[in-house]
Amino acid sequence: MTGLHDVAKLSGVSKSTVSRVINNESGVKASTKEKVQKAIDACGYIANQVARDLQSQKTNLIGVIVPRMYSNATAKGLDGLSSIIDQAGKYVLLANSQQNHAQEIEYIKRFNQKRVEGILLYATHLDSALVDAIKQSKAPVVLIGQDGSLFNIPSVIYDDLSVGFSAGQRLFGAGASNIGFIGVNSQDIAVDQCRFEGLRQALQHTKQISPLFHSRGAFSIESGYQQTKQLLIDWPQLDGLFCATDRIAIGAMKAISESGKVPGKEIKVLGVGNDELSQVSTPSLSTFSYAFDLTGEKSANMLLDLIENKQSSVSKLVMSFEIIDRESCYLSENKTS
Amino acid sequence: MTGLHDVAKLSGVSKSTVSRVINNESGVKASTKEKVQKAIDACGYIANQVARDLQSQKTNLIGVIVPRMYSNATAKGLDGLSSIIDQAGKYVLLANSQQNHAQEIEYIKRFNQKRVEGILLYATHLDSALVDAIKQSKAPVVLIGQDGSLFNIPSVIYDDLSVGFSAGQRLFGAGASNIGFIGVNSQDIAVDQCRFEGLRQALQHTKQISPLFHSRGAFSIESGYQQTKQLLIDWPQLDGLFCATDRIAIGAMKAISESGKVPGKEIKVLGVGNDELSQVSTPSLSTFSYAFDLTGEKSANMLLDLIENKQSSVSKLVMSFEIIDRESCYLSENKTS
DNA sequence: TTGAAAGCGCTACCAG
DNA sequence: CTGGTAGCGCTTTCAA
Numbered sequence: 148m149t150g151l152h153d154v155a156k157l158s159g160v161s162k163s164t165v166s167r168v169i170n171n172e173s174g175v176k177a178s179t180k181e182k183v184q185k186a187i188d189a190c191g192y193i194a195n196q197v198a199r200d201l202q203s204q205k206t207n208l209i210g211v212i213v214p215r216m217y218s219n220a221t222a223k224g225l226d227g228l229s230s231i232i233d234q235a236g237k238y239v240l241l242a243n244s245q246q247n248h249a250q251e252i253e254y255i256k257r258f259n260q261k262r263v264e265g266i267l268l269y270a271t272h273l274d275s276a277l278v279d280a281i282k283q284s285k286a287p288v289v290l291i292g293q294d295g296s297l298f299n300i301p302s303v304i305y306d307d308l309s310v311g312f313s314a315g316q317r318l319f320g321a322g323a324s325n326i327g328f329i330g331v332n333s334q335d336i337a338v339d340q341c342r343f344e345g346l347r348q349a350l351q352h353t354k355q356i357s358p359l360f361h362s363r364g365a366f367s368i369e370s371g372y373q374q375t376k377q378l379l380i381d382w383p384q385l386d387g388l389f390c391a392t393d394r395i396a397i398g399a400m401k402a403i404s405e406s407g408k409v410p411g412k413e414i415k416v417l418g419v420g421n422d423e424l425s426q427v428s429t430p431s432l433s434t435f436s437y438a439f440d441l442t443g444e445k446s447a448n449m450l451l452d453l454i455e456n457k458q459s460s461v462s463k464l465v466m467s468f469e470i471i472d473r474e475s476c477y478l479s480e481n482k483t484s
Numbered sequence: 485m486t487g488l489h490d491v492a493k494l495s496g497v498s499k500s501t502v503s504r505v506i507n508n509e510s511g512v513k514a515s516t517k518e519k520v521q522k523a524i525d526a527c528g529y530i531a532n533q534v535a536r537d538l539q540s541q542k543t544n545l546i547g548v549i550v551p552r553m554y555s556n557a558t559a560k561g562l563d564g565l566s567s568i569i570d571q572a573g574k575y576v577l578l579a580n581s582q583q584n585h586a587q588e589i590e591y592i593k594r595f596n597q598k599r600v601e602g603i604l605l606y607a608t609h610l611d612s613a614l615v616d617a618i619k620q621s622k623a624p625v626v627l628i629g630q631d632g633s634l635f636n637i638p639s640v641i642y643d644d645l646s647v648g649f650s651a652g653q654r655l656f657g658a659g660a661s662n663i664g665f666i667g668v669n670s671q672d673i674a675v676d677q678c679r680f681e682g683l684r685q686a687l688q689h690t691k692q693i694s695p696l697f698h699s700r701g702a703f704s705i706e707s708g709y710q711q712t713k714q715l716l717i718d719w720p721q722l723d724g725l726f727c728a729t730d731r732i733a734i735g736a737m738k739a740i741s742e743s744g745k746v747p748g749k750e751i752k753v754l755g756v757g758n759d760e761l762s763q764v765s766t767p768s769l770s771t772f773s774y775a776f777d778l779t780g781e782k783s784a785n786m787l788l789d790l791i792e793n794k795q796s797s798v799s800k801l802v803m804s805f806e807i808i809d810r811e812s813c814y815l816s817e818n819k820t821s
Numbered sequence: 822t823t824g825a826a827a828g829c830g831c832t833a834c835c836a837g
Numbered sequence: 838c839t840g841g842t843a844g845c846g847c848t849t850t851c852a853a
Binding site for chain 2: 822823824825826828829830831
Binding site for chain 4: 539
């Protein structure tokens with residue numbers, strides 16, 4: 148690979164001058180500039196950013212760790228954050244942990260070796276090992292999707308407790324009173340625990356009742372389908388079902404339909420996420436909408452701020468949600484449209 | 485940031501020795517090793533990969549350029565390729581061109597400056613400027629989604645012509661004969677041109693007829709919906725509709741339903757991609773399934789091969805597809821289930 | 822088994 | 838306006 152040195156020789160000037168031309172610095176005679184430029188084109192010189200990065204102690208790299216790509220939250224989030232990072236003239240170094248917790252910690256370490264300037268971590272859990280790894284990280288970390296504020300970790304989270312609470316109220320308002328919950332896994336505080344807890348509080352608050360069950364499985368249509376098949380047998384009185392994600396809810400509705408009941412009628416169903424699936428299914432799915440792309444943008448901005456000022460102005464950002472009323476759970480006073 | 489130098493001072497040995505310990509080289513006295521290790525832990529030393537990369541002339545970076553994240557093809561593809569790249573001990577440097585062609589060329593240049601070892605490019609077009617940029621690239625480039633083999637660019641593509649041809653046969657077989665096509669934009673050879681051309685050939689071949697129209701729009705449900713609303717007015721005789729993607733098809737079916745006709749009955753509809761949406765919609769959508777994750781894996785493997793051997797064993801990989809029969813277009817002899 | 826010194830390709834500082 | 842020199846933090850000879 149041809150370097151600064153070669154260009155210098157070819158154009159008969161010093162490396163310093165070539166460097167000046169490349170960086171478009173002022174104070175270079177026009178004729179020299181031209182001469183050097185010619186040499187650069189001639190030998191197809193490409194500046195070595197690695198050397199520059201070493202010299203300047205600055206890589207312009209932002210590490211992003213996700214549990215999987217095939218998910219609305221991550222795909223849309225990445226669209227949002229990449230545009231902000233790009234605007235800031237920085238690069239995204241992407242790692243896919245594939246839901247493997249140990250990998251996340253490993254990536255934080257490797258990213259620090261690569262001297263990333265900051266890390267955005269889409270988390271599905273938060274145990275002490277992860278907290279330690281984040282604390283160890285020289286590069287500032289912004290947590291997305293789980294609340295790390297108790298450990299002083301800047302976080303961008305969804306208002307999961309409120310979503311759960313609101314879900315309880317909606318199901319109750321639609322006439323349901325035997326209500327169950329399908330979550331994911333207990334390690335996922337936000338999606339599994341908080342959403343359930345919100346539901347529990349809503350039912351407790353309004354009717355002094357408790358959820359019938361808290362089932363758990365994967366983030367997929369299939370998982371929702373399989374669980375619900377069994378749940379319908381175990382809980383024949385079920386008339387309201389809150390699912391931690393839209394995909395799970397879609398699967399659940401399929402199982403309900405197959406059992407001879409009508410989702411949205413005998414059994415009200417609610418999801419979370421406002422996946423495109425939810426508007427296309429039959430019946431269409433009532434859900435909650437999060438601005439995933441905005442979440443990505445906000446997180447990126449928060450991280451850039453942290454990198455710039457070594458101290459963030461905000462340490463926790465709670466993204467609000469929007470209620471999407473559709474056929475699977477119309478409120479009693481909202482039967483129109 | 486503490487460096488090799490500090491560790492050396494702290495442990496009273498030379499930088500060379502510390503380097504040996506870090507890289508776990510043989511030929512270091514156990515006692516020394518221990519002493520150094522202690523110092524490393526004490527000052528929280530983290531090896532500077534940037535310096536290493538400069539020295540070794542190897543970054544372990546693979547550049548990946550995508551037009552957008554929120555798409556089945558890219559999200560699943562990224563899941564596939566990231567696992568291969570990770571296994572190879574390399575990193576993904578991600579760039580999102582946001583459908584902006586000029587950006588793609590810019591990223592190829594910047595990736596070369598960052599000294600990536602290779603580039604995976606999810607392309608939606610292939611003009612001469614892009615071909616030039618690829619040719620200029622020192623890092624090998626593998627094109628995904630568009631055929632660059634004419635320009636000697638290693639490519640992994642979908643069998644779009646066959647998909648179009650098969651679509652024609654299926655629509656015809658289901659009883660349709662006034663058939664239209666909704667594509668994306670004419671720059672997208674693969675998705676827009678090839679799929680249409682396949683359809684055209686099928687109709688020509690079997691019935692000596694031509695497609696009614698070739699409409700164009702965006703990759704979204706909304707776009708399919710809006711286009712179809714108008715198309716139904718312009719072409720009242722329409723009884724078969726082939727859409728370049730499932731999302732477009734979903735939108736089209738909505739417009740058809742609203743017009744009082746039944747998709748899958750009066751008008752047969754076909755999509756491409758086997759999006760989760762397609763199995764959830766009503767009626768469920770007949771489509772073609774591509775193994776997007778496998779495509780990502782194959783592409784990554786092809787690139788790694790290219791990096792390793794400077795010469796690929798395969799220069800073009802055509803991913804096959806699977807026919808998914810659902811309600812929107814049952815073949816005459818396939819009315820069951 | 823260890824250390825000294827020479828770079829990797831670039832920028833930055835100081836002379837000229 | 839231009840060139841020499843000294844690093845950035847590491848690895849890698851070559852000696853000791």
